[in-house]
Amino acid sequence: MEAALLLIGNELLSGKIQEANLAHLAHTxxxxxxxxxxxxxxxxxxxxxxxxxxxxxxxxxxxFTSGGVGPTHDxxxxxxxxxxxxxxxxxxxxxxAMIRARYGDRCSEGHLRMAMVPAGAALETSTGTVPPTTAGxxxxxxxxxxxxxxxxxxxxxxxxxxxxxxxxxxxxxxxxSGGGPAxxxxxxxxxxxxxxxxxxxxxxxxxxxxxEIGSYPKWFDPTYRTKLTFDGRDETVVRAARDAxxxxxxxxxxxxxx
Amino acid sequence: MEAALLLIGNELLSGKIQEANLAHLAHTxxxxxxxxxxxxxxxxxxxxxxxxxxxxxxxxxxxFTSGGVGPTHDxxxxxxxxxxxxxxxxxxxxxxAMIRARYGDRCSEGHLRMAMVPAGAALETSTGTVPPTTAGxxxxxxxxxxxxxxxxxxxxxxxxxxxxxxxxxxxxxxxxSGGGPAxxxxxxxxxxxxxxxxxxxxxxxxxxxxxEIGSYPKWFDPTYRTKLTFDGRDETVVRAARDAxxxxxxxxxxxxxx
Numbered sequence: 212m213e214a215a216l217l218l219i220g221n222e223l224l225s226g227k228i229q230e231a232n233l234a235h236l237a238h239t240x241x242x243x244x245x246x247x248x249x250x251x252x253x254x255x256x257x258x259x260x261x262x263x264x265x266x267x268x269x270x271x272x273x274x275f276t277s278g279g280v281g282p283t284h285d286x287x288x289x290x291x292x293x294x295x296x297x298x299x300x301x302x303x304x305x306x307x308a309m310i311r312a313r314y315g316d317r318c319s320e321g322h323l324r325m326a327m328v329p330a331g332a333a334l335e336t337s338t339g340t341v342p343p344t345t346a347g348x349x350x351x352x353x354x355x356x357x358x359x360x361x362x363x364x365x366x367x368x369x370x371x372x373x374x375x376x377x378x379x380x381x382x383x384x385x386x387x388s389g390g391g392p393a394x395x396x397x398x399x400x401x402x403x404x405x406x407x408x409x410x411x412x413x414x415x416x417x418x419x420x421x422x423e424i425g426s427y428p429k430w431f432d433p434t435y436r437t438k439l440t441f442d443g444r445d446e447t448v449v450r451a452a453r454d455a456x457x458x459x460x461x462x463x464x465x466x467x468x469x
Numbered sequence: 470m471e472a473a474l475l476l477i478g479n480e481l482l483s484g485k486i487q488e489a490n491l492a493h494l495a496h497t498x499x500x501x502x503x504x505x506x507x508x509x510x511x512x513x514x515x516x517x518x519x520x521x522x523x524x525x526x527x528x529x530x531x532x533f534t535s536g537g538v539g540p541t542h543d544x545x546x547x548x549x550x551x552x553x554x555x556x557x558x559x560x561x562x563x564x565x566a567m568i569r570a571r572y573g574d575r576c577s578e579g580h581l582r583m584a585m586v587p588a589g590a591a592l593e594t595s596t597g598t599v600p601p602t603t604a605g606x607x608x609x610x611x612x613x614x615x616x617x618x619x620x621x622x623x624x625x626x627x628x629x630x631x632x633x634x635x636x637x638x639x640x641x642x643x644x645x646s647g648g649g650p651a652x653x654x655x656x657x658x659x660x661x662x663x664x665x666x667x668x669x670x671x672x673x674x675x676x677x678x679x680x681e682i683g684s685y686p687k688w689f690d691p692t693y694r695t696k697l698t699f700d701g702r703d704e705t706v707v708r709a710a711r712d713a714x715x716x717x718x719x720x721x722x723x724x725x726x727x
Contacts, residue, residue: 224507236484
């Protein structure tokens with residue numbers, strides 16, 4: 212269960228906006244046993260988005276896109292995803308019904324552009340996939356603003372508040388589909404520097420191949436100089452690696468464990 | 470003049486650490502006319518780093534890597550870059566001299582690992598490339614901790630404070646090499662929503678093809694609902710696009726221009 216994230220937006224690549232969605236996605240996924248393995252940030256350009264979606268959706272269990280889903284000229288994600296899947300963008304009847312209900316008489320063609328999705332896309336809510344409108348039946352709007360998914364690709368908004376709301380739908384979907392056990396993450400903080408930790412680290416890394424062990428120097432923090440992290444899917448194994456490392460530290464260390 | 474950024478680190482992809490270097494790099498580059506066009510975030514895994522460095526260094530004027538340059542088992546960037554260029558990692562005599570001078574009697578094999586760089590790499594400082602040690606001559610250390618560059622690939626540290634220090638060296642190098650004119654970025658803030666702005670936006674986008682125009686909705690800000698950005702290399706052209714857009718807004722708008 213591995214995932215990729217495609218971050219779309221000139222405002223991110225120019226540094227005008229600090230990217231703020233990746234860490235939230237990673238936390239949500241790890242709670243359900245899914246590892247975020249790759250993230251790519253690209254400009255609002257159709258051929259680039261199309262190529263990335265095609266490649267990433269085939270290489271990972273899940274692909275998430277963030278950004279480029281509004282109604283203006285620079286919002287080209289829906290078309291990019293549609294092209295990657297070889298389909299057209301269509302006005303989704305249930306999304307259109309929701310937008311009409313929200314804007315009433317003010318509803319313009321511009322507002323309805325936000326109901327354009329790749330043909331075949333599903334609307335996901337916290338309680339499940341919205342059933343498609345039956346032929347001839349009226350479009351029935353779900354109670355909640357849904358997330359758009361086509362195959363294994365979730366098309367999420369870039370605005371951080373909106374992205375986080377959709378993550379609740381992603382989490383509910385992963386819970387329903389079973390998912391895996393959550394990743395376990397433990398940590399050790401020490402005043403020793405990285406170079407001095409190498410012998411102990413190498414011993415523990417070699418003896419615990421199932422545990423991902425990281426070493427991170429910290430500048431300008433009086434409470435510790437290096438943070439060691441121990442991650443994996445099996446808590447017993449992760450805990451054993453952390454404890455083996457702690458046992459190799461000199462007296463007075465570590466400063467703190469988590 | 471286009472650049473790519475390779476962000477390396479499990480701690481970023483797991484969401485433990487918020488990525489904090491991209492925006493600083495983008496600002497530095499844009500001041501010297503270089504656009505950051507792509508960023509890829511990958512785990513601390515040698516084959517992935519090697520493949521990315523090979524691909525990105527060939528496709529862009531400059532490649533910057535961030536992270537994975539310490540002395541521990543999870544620091545594999547130097548080897549990854551070396552493999553991408555088909556060279557070995559070697560102990561750089563001048564870097565080794567600096568590290569020995571800094572750590573004195575405490576200097577261990579672990580500390581010296583931080584002097585391992587791809588063969589052929591140059592050390593860059595604010596005042597220029599450090600001349601290589603002459604055969605038989607003593608290694609002469611520069612006055613300043615240098616940045617490591619091989620061909621068009623800059624190998625920068627992941628710790629944000631260290632990354633920003635190296636950016637000053639990158640900026641000095643771009644200044645010396647002439648670089649291009651800085652990007653100009655202007656903005657307009659309005660209480661109108663994106664859908665209502667579409668006619669004006671489409672007219673200005675069509676009339677000003679040299680200007681990159683972005684539209685960004687803001688949630689929960691009482692002072693504006695949509696921010697429009699106007700970016701390009703030619704200030705006159707960018708200003709004309711912004712002013713043309715402002716002229717199309719209704720009375721009472723915009724709220725603010727920059």
